[in-house]
Amino acid sequence: MASVGIRRRVSQRTARVSYQVWWLLDDGSQGAETVASKDQARALAAEKRLQLVHDTWQGRRRGQLPFSTWADQWWADWSTDPYRSPHTLVMAESRLRNHVRPFFGDRAIDKIGPAEVRRWQTRLAATTGHATVQQCRSLLLRIFHYAVDEGAIASNPVRKVPAPKRRADPDTVLGQARRRALTPEEAGQLLARFPLSWWDHVLTLLGTGLRFGELAGLRRRRLHLDRRPPALQVVDIRYQAGRFGSGFKPRPKSDAGIRELPLAPEVVAAIRRQLPPGSDPGDLVFTGPGGGVVARGTRTVLSRHNFRRTYHSALAKLADPATQVRPTAARVLRALRSDGPQTTEQLVVALAEQGRAVRPATVEAALGELATAGLVAAARMEQAHRWSPLAPPGDPLLDAVDLRGAHDFRHTFATWLEDAGVPARVIDELMGHEATGRGAQHLGSAMGAHYRHTTPEMAARVATAIQARLAVVVRTAEETLEAHPNLAPRHVF
Numbered sequence: 001m002a003s004v005g006i007r008r009r010v011s012q013r014t015a016r017v018s019y020q021v022w023w024l025l026d027d028g029s030q031g032a033e034t035v036a037s038k039d040q041a042r043a044l045a046a047e048k049r050l051q052l053v054h055d056t057w058q059g060r061r062r063g064q065l066p067f068s069t070w071a072d073q074w075w076a077d078w079s080t081d082p083y084r085s086p087h088t089l090v091m092a093e094s095r096l097r098n099h100v101r102p103f104f105g106d107r108a109i110d111k112i113g114p115a116e117v118r119r120w121q122t123r124l125a126a127t128t129g130h131a132t133v134q135q136c137r138s139l140l141l142r143i144f145h146y147a148v149d150e151g152a153i154a155s156n157p158v159r160k161v162p163a164p165k166r167r168a169d170p171d172t173v174l175g176q177a178r179r180r181a182l183t184p185e186e187a188g189q190l191l192a193r194f195p196l197s198w199w200d201h202v203l204t205l206l207g208t209g210l211r212f213g214e215l216a217g218l219r220r221r222r223l224h225l226d227r228r229p230p231a232l233q234v235v236d237i238r239y240q241a242g243r244f245g246s247g248f249k250p251r252p253k254s255d256a257g258i259r260e261l262p263l264a265p266e267v268v269a270a271i272r273r274q275l276p277p278g279s280d281p282g283d284l285v286f287t288g289p290g291g292g293v294v295a296r297g298t299r300t301v302l303s304r305h306n307f308r309r310t311y312h313s314a315l316a317k318l319a320d321p322a323t324q325v326r327p328t329a330a331r332v333l334r335a336l337r338s339d340g341p342q343t344t345e346q347l348v349v350a351l352a353e354q355g356r357a358v359r360p361a362t363v364e365a366a367l368g369e370l371a372t373a374g375l376v377a378a379a380r381m382e383q384a385h386r387w388s389p390l391a392p393p394g395d396p397l398l399d400a401v402d403l404r405g406a407h408d409f410r411h412t413f414a415t416w417l418e419d420a421g422v423p424a425r426v427i428d429e430l431m432g433h434e435a436t437g438r439g440a441q442h443l444g445s446a447m448g449a450h451y452r453h454t455t456p457e458m459a460a461r462v463a464t465a466i467q468a469r470l471a472v473v474v475r476t477a478e479e480t481l482e483a484h485p486n487l488a489p490r491h492v493f
Contacts, residue, residue, distance in 0.1 A: 007022060018034050019038055020033070020035075021048065062152045066108060067104040067143070068101060068104075068106065071105075095139060096139055099128070110152060121161060141156065180404075184473050187473045188473040200273050201270075203470060207264050207266060209410045209431055215286055216302035220282070223285065229456075232263060232271070256434040259430065264463045264470055287300055288302050308406070315403055318398055321393065324487060328362060329367075329370050331354075331366075336376060344364055347387070348363055375389065376390060377390055413466070416465065422458075426458055
């Protein structure tokens with residue numbers, strides 16, 4: 001049984017009296033501490049007995065365990081929360097592995113002070129963005145707080161280190177940074193580069209601001225297309241979280257994500273085209289188009305990765321106008337890019353060796369088309385022109401808008417609503433954003449927000465604003481396809 005005692009000690013050299021407080025723990029470990037007076041010894045012994053009663057003595061000994069051990073214990077508890085989002089687990093595990101453990105891993109947690117945290121934060125800020133630093137600080141704060149709760153350390157050192165402030169981006173302040181939102185005309189140009197089998201997906205993302213997982217998890221029972229205005233409800237979520245698995249969640253990560261969205265007529269038409277036959281309320285509305293290892297037309301579960309590949313393929317078409325030229329011109333350009341500058345006669349021979357022969361007049365016409373598109377240039381050499389490929393000029397859209405993926409459509413939806421004068425409170429509701437201290441500035445007082453509600457008139461106003469812009473999107477995409485009919489193949493394999 002654990003015990004604590006006091007011994008009186010007298011120095012033979014100086015005859016000075018001191019008192020030693022000793023302790024013996026249940027696991028066989030022991031220790032002692034010497035003080036000058038009997039009163040100090042009694043106070044220290046009482047403190048040690050109290051620590052034993054409250055089990056904090058063992059906690060202090062656990063403070064000698066390395067940070068990585070505490071990180072493992074915290075993760076074991078935190079990650080098993082049944083309501084924890086798989087995407088949150090993926091990101092937290094990645095940040096912990098790449099940015100937190102390498103610096104603190106083998107150090108005893110009770111030896112890590114504010115100075116070490118400050119050095120880590122400074123190094124991390126030099127190599128990553130502000131958002132990553134803040135997210136890693138949050139993980140570190142939670143792990144140290146876990147150790148504080150277990151009695152291993154007295155205080156959390158992260159709280160003593162101020163968080164770095166986000167520095168203003170001069171390009172953003174001066175209005176020179178690329179946008180994340182598309183105008184309706186720009187959205188139409190991008191839509192024209194998508195395969196036709198993906199048009200309904202893109203139109204719905206543009207017209208609802210859904211996250212991709214919300215679109216992929218949408219089921220028939222969540223549609224109310226006969227209402228005025230029609231609406232869909234966001235509840236079921238599709239997730240793909242790497243080693244943490246994939247599947248469907250019965251609810252979003254936050255309560256604010258459970259919401260109802262009014263639908264513009266263009267979105268209703270897109271949804272009706274995607275509805276499967278039958279009336280099963282559990283049927284998925286949006287699925288993959290099939291192709292590849294799955295027969296074309298087979299309704300497969302929608303994949304975030306497949307959509308991302310398709311999205312970036314559309315961006316590649318914007319970056320290289322070669323996708324807009326006729327097949328023969330495309331053959332000529334491939335020959336120039338692979339073999340370098342050539343004359344017309346050399347190109348005729350090269351094309352004949354690679355496949356179907358092409359007449360010199362046809363090659364000349366193709367070169368003229370490529371020159372007009374800014375893809376080739378001619379230089380006079382002796383009695384003939386030698387044609388050289390040029391770097392693709394790219395679409396001006398790519399210089400104006402920072403396009404990354406499906407989330408661009410969410411930025412666009414929110415921006416379109418703001419352009420239409422829809423109140424910020426309503427936009428936040430439709431986007432599924434939780435109210436925060438900063439958001440409260442847009443809402444006014446908390447009590448004021450309590451008394452304001454989204455009426456059917458406001459929902460109809462939202463649907464009307466989105467419909468006006470989607471009409472421009474579709475018209476622009478169709479006009480682009482008429483001018484360049486080979487832009488959007490019907491399927492992706």
